[in-house]
Amino acid sequence: MKDNSITIQTSGLVKKFGDFTAVNHISFTVKKGEIFGFLGPNGSGKTTTIRMMLGLLPPTQGSIEVLGIPVPDLITDILPRIGYMSQQFSLYNDLTVAQNLEFYGQAYGLVPENMGSVIREAVELSGLDGFEDTPTKDLSGGWRQRLALSAAILHRPEVLFLDEPTAGVDPISRRLFWDLLYELVAEGITVFITTHYMDEAEHCHRLAFIQHGEIIAQGTPTEIKREAMIGDVLEIDTNQTEDLIKAIYEARDNGDNRSLNAELYGSLIHIFSTQPKQHTKYLQTLAKGADIKINSISVIEPSLEDVFIACMRDSDIGGNHEE
Amino acid sequence: MSFRHLWAVIRKELLHILRDRGTFLLVLVTPTLVLLLMTYSLAVKIQHVPIALLDYDQSPTSREFMHQITAGDDLDLYENAASMEQIEDLLIKGKIKAAIIIGPEFSKDLLAMRGLSLQIIIDGTEPETGGFAVDHIGWRAESFANDILADQILTSGISLDSLEPIDLRIRSWYNPSLEPRIDIVPGLLSIVLGFPAFSVALTLAREHEHSTMEQLLATPISRIELLLGKMIPYILAGMVNVIVIPLIALAWFDVPFNGSFLEFLLLSAIFLFAELSMGMVIGVFMKSQSAALALSFLVVLFPGFFLTGIFFPIAALPEMARMESLFLPGTHYAIITRGVFLTGIGMDTLWPYAIMLVILGAAFTGTAALFFKKKLA
Numbered sequence: 001m002k003d004n005s006i007t008i009q010t011s012g013l014v015k016k017f018g019d020f021t022a023v024n025h026i027s028f029t030v031k032k033g034e035i036f037g038f039l040g041p042n043g044s045g046k047t048t049t050i051r052m053m054l055g056l057l058p059p060t061q062g063s064i065e066v067l068g069i070p071v072p073d074l075i076t077d078i079l080p081r082i083g084y085m086s087q088q089f090s091l092y093n094d095l096t097v098a099q100n101l102e103f104y105g106q107a108y109g110l111v112p113e114n115m116g117s118v119i120r121e122a123v124e125l126s127g128l129d130g131f132e133d134t135p136t137k138d139l140s141g142g143w144r145q146r147l148a149l150s151a152a153i154l155h156r157p158e159v160l161f162l163d164e165p166t167a168g169v170d171p172i173s174r175r176l177f178w179d180l181l182y183e184l185v186a187e188g189i190t191v192f193i194t195t196h197y198m199d200e201a202e203h204c205h206r207l208a209f210i211q212h213g214e215i216i217a218q219g220t221p222t223e224i225k226r227e228a229m230i231g232d233v234l235e236i237d238t239n240q241t242e243d244l245i246k247a248i249y250e251a252r253d254n255g256d257n258r259s260l261n262a263e264l265y266g267s268l269i270h271i272f273s274t275q276p277k278q279h280t281k282y283l284q285t286l287a288k289g290a291d292i293k294i295n296s297i298s299v300i301e302p303s304l305e306d307v308f309i310a311c312m313r314d315s316d317i318g319g320n321h322e323e
Numbered sequence: 324m325s326f327r328h329l330w331a332v333i334r335k336e337l338l339h340i341l342r343d344r345g346t347f348l349l350v351l352v353t354p355t356l357v358l359l360l361m362t363y364s365l366a367v368k369i370q371h372v373p374i375a376l377l378d379y380d381q382s383p384t385s386r387e388f389m390h391q392i393t394a395g396d397d398l399d400l401y402e403n404a405a406s407m408e409q410i411e412d413l414l415i416k417g418k419i420k421a422a423i424i425i426g427p428e429f430s431k432d433l434l435a436m437r438g439l440s441l442q443i444i445i446d447g448t449e450p451e452t453g454g455f456a457v458d459h460i461g462w463r464a465e466s467f468a469n470d471i472l473a474d475q476i477l478t479s480g481i482s483l484d485s486l487e488p489i490d491l492r493i494r495s496w497y498n499p500s501l502e503p504r505i506d507i508v509p510g511l512l513s514i515v516l517g518f519p520a521f522s523v524a525l526t527l528a529r530e531h532e533h534s535t536m537e538q539l540l541a542t543p544i545s546r547i548e549l550l551l552g553k554m555i556p557y558i559l560a561g562m563v564n565v566i567v568i569p570l571i572a573l574a575w576f577d578v579p580f581n582g583s584f585l586e587f588l589l590l591s592a593i594f595l596f597a598e599l600s601m602g603m604v605i606g607v608f609m610k611s612q613s614a615a616l617a618l619s620f621l622v623v624l625f626p627g628f629f630l631t632g633i634f635f636p637i638a639a640l641p642e643m644a645r646m647e648s649l650f651l652p653g654t655h656y657a658i659i660t661r662g663v664f665l666t667g668i669g670m671d672t673l674w675p676y677a678i679m680l681v682i683l684g685a686a687f688t689g690t691a692a693l694f695f696k697k698k699l700a
Contacts, residue, residue: 054541079543090538092335094342099335106331107542135342161541 006068007032007159007190008053013062015048015213022048024213025062030192030206035185037204038194039308045213046194047087050163053192054084067158080108083157087164089148093137097128100136101151108155122150125180142173149180153189160184162193166200178203198305207304209311216311225302228311231274233302236283237295241269247290248283256282263309272310328544332552336526340560350522350560354515358568361511362576365634369455373401375413375422384430384471391467392423397459414446421445421456433471439464508572509660510633513653515568516595517623519561520602521616526553527606528615546695550688554603558595565591572664581667590659590670590677597652597680598623600687607695627653655679 008030015023023045030036038046051057053064055075064071066078091100101119110118123129126146128139136144145165153160166174178200181191193204201207201221208218209228217228238244245262248271252260260279263270273279276299287294302310340346374393378385393400401419404410410422426432426440433439443460445453530536539549565588572578601623609615629635630644631653637645648654655676662668670677 051537056537056540076543076545079541082541084538084541086534086537086541088534090533090535092339092535093533095335095338099338103331103335104542106327106334107539107544109325109327109543 005032006030007066008036008192009065010049010053011063013049013052013064014060015045015052015057016060022213023052023059026210026213026215027062028208028215028218030190032190033185033188034205035181035191035193035203037201037207038192038210039196039198039201039207040194040210041196041312044210046210047163048213049210050161050192050194054082054161055079080155081158083152083155083160085148085152085160085162085165087167089144091136091144091148091151094135096133096135097123097139097147098132100147101154104151105154110155118154122154126150127176142169142176145169145173145177146180149177153184156187157189159190159192162191164194164196166195166197174200198303198308201304201308209308211312216314217307221304225304225307229302229307230310230314231272232276232299233306234271234273234276234279234283234297235265235300236269236271236297237267238269238287238292239295240292241267243290244269244287244292244294247286247292251286261310261313263306265306270306272306272313324545324548325543328548329552329555332544332549333555336553336556337559339526340522340556346522346526349525350519350557351563353518354561354564355567355571357518358508358511358515359571359575361514362508365507369452370396371399372397372421372452372456372459373399373419374456374460375402375404375410375419376400377404377407377410377422377424379427380425380429382430384433385425388425388429388464388467389423392460392463394463395459398456398463410444414444417446419446420449420452421460423460433468434475436472436475439468506661506665507633508576508578509664510631510657512565512568512660513594513631513656514624514627514633516561516564516591516598516656517619517627517653519557519564519595520598520623521619522560523554523557523599523602524605524609524615524619525612526557527603528609528612531610532612547692550603550691550695554596554599554688557599557602558592561595561599562588562592565595569664578664580664582663583669586669586673587660587663590656590663590673590680593677593680593684594652594656594659597684597687598656600684600691601652603691604687604694607691626651630654631657633657649679650683652680652683655683 006029008028011027013023013026014021026045026049028036038049040046048057052059053066053071055072055078058072067081069078071078092103095103098119101122102115105115105118119132123132126143126149128134128143128147128150131139131143136147139147149162149165152162166177169177174197181193181203185191193200195201204221206218206220207224209216209224217224219227236244241264245264248260248262261272263272271279271283280297280299283297284294340350376389378389389400392398398421402409402413404413404422407424410419410424413419414422422444424442424444426442428440441464443457445456447453530539540546544552569578569580569584569587573580602619605615605618605622609618626647627633630637630640630648631651632648633653637648637654640648659673659676662673
């Protein structure tokens with residue numbers, strides 16, 4: 001191993017399915033002991049990237065190293081040292097909780113002498129005490145998700161790959177799931193996680209935004225907010241959000257302030273602006289003209305969601321994809 | 324190859340067989356059930372075929388003839404008809420399957436050695452039964468005529484010993500009474516043992532459908548460990564059938580078992596390896612259970628019926644089909660089962676078929692492993 005602090009490194013990674021480029025020259029580095037978030041909308045290439053790192057798909061071009069070992073050439077050396085939780089919690093519904101755990105334990109070569117204690121630990125970790133003999137199909141989504149995570153870490157992997165582990169899980173279960181992840185990271189496990197939940201991105205140590213198979217921004221959440229975002233966010237509080245957004249876009253269609261983009265943000269409106277002062281004045285005039293009452297306009301620190309949407313819009317305007 | 328990995332998959336798969344009701348039925352119950360059903364429906368012995376008689380001769384000879392015709396279990400006299408119209412009516416209503424019309428010159432012609440003036444009408448909508456009736460009436464008529472002729476010769480003072488007619492006697496070995504059931508049960512074994520092959524195809528497709536395949540491939544379990552681990556439990560389940568079905572055949576259908584049971588078990592295990600490898604190839608290519616099932620019917624079940632020589636002799640097949648039948652494990656196993664059950668031959672005679680099965684199994688498993696890699700790696 002050249003550098004002990006680097007767990008995953010990819011460079012110039014490309015995956016093509018026929019004419020379609022699913023992943024286009026992706027390079028990133030994941031450091032030991034961090035949670036690296038891979039954030040992007042559905043179909044942006046997250047799962048394809050994760051499958052390439054696990055040796056399930058051969059890359060069309062580029063290189064991958066996991067734990068300093070090249071993938072997919074020497075994937076069999078790596079598989080025992082990593083854990084993976086695929087998109088649908090891959091458990092066997094007809095088997096019980098304990099049988100599922102035992103299977104994955106054996107699959108990862110746990111010796112029979114340790115099996116009992118390892119499974120007891122895993123059951124405790126997922127909070128399924130007393131449900132060992134329950135068929136997995138009788139568990140709710142949140143429990144299944146925690147069981148799948150426990151199964152993926154039975155063998156104490158050095159790296160954990162999670163592909164949208166929280167999709168379709170209720171907020172409380174998601175919260176518990178992240179608490180579990182932090183416990184694992186505290187033990188020294190490196191986590192690579194894909195998600196399309198913006199609030200989860202804030203939990204990651206470092207992230208990459210991916211869209212149409214390309215990374216459009218990466219770094220720590222703070223770095224991304226500082227560097228990737230061009231301009232500021234204006235937060236508008238009004239009781240007539242829809243009317244105001246309509247007015248902004250109507251004015252834009254008539255040639256006014258073409259770069260102005262308005263997004264609904266809860267009951268508020270967020271506007272990405274490179275000239276906040278002029279735009280504040282402009283918006284106030286516009287609102288007055290349309291007879292819309294604005295309670296307040298303020299320049300705020302952008303959230304990751306703001307940054308992500310701004311980045312996606314920029315890359316779309318750049319016209320990097322063919323659609 | 325790690326035995327811990329292999330055992331992990333085998334154990335999981337055995338749990339699936341026991342826990343999943345559909346798989347359990349398909350693997351452990353369906354083979355026996357289908358065998359019973361098919362034996363009863365295919366090997367029915369035709370008996371008590373109702374016939375009618377229209378006797379224009381009304382002589383003692385014709386009455387004696389009729390008496391002999393219906394003396395056995397095969398043909399029953401339903402009606403002594405009075406006219407052709409009545410016979411037609413009985414045929415249309417399905418009351419009789421054949422009718423015998425005895426000509427007015429029947430006894431005269433017979434005694435004058437001019438042949439038999441006899442007409443047989445059969446219900447052509449049931450050619451099997453009709454053909455059966457024609458055969459049996461023919462045999463009876465022939466022996467009846469021969470007896471009369473022998474009497475004639477004797478009365479005219481010629482010694483029978485001076486005549487040397489051709490005496491052709493057909494003897495059927497190993498199944499002396501030519502009972503169709505005896506022949507069909509060992510043959511059917513090779514068809515019904517195809518059902519565990521269905522399950523192998525389905526279990527692989529199910530991993531794709533429930534997207535557990537991706538998870539499996541990310542574990543250190545190798546592809547060949549996975550394939551073998553999936554196949555071995557179904558071979559074991561198939562062996563349960565291999566033990567149960569002969570017991571049923573012996574007890575229920577009085578099928579003889581002349582060979583060695585141990586050799587039969589060994590040869591059956593080899594056959595299951597070949598047959599289930601075929602299921603594995605299907606499972607590797609088909610990513611959904613419905614597609615795997617459809618292809619299993621097409622590749623395992625139907626050729627099993629038509630190309631393995633169980634119902635239609637392989638020699639009668641067109642050349643292309645004969646070639647194909649060589650690649651079906653069932654063809655070789657049908658020869659083995661018939662040999663072991665009926666003839667009582669063993670490994671010393673059947674080894675070429677065993678070798679052929681090993682070759683087929685290795686080729687199918689190799690194909691599955693090769694394409695399994697390409698499809699997902």
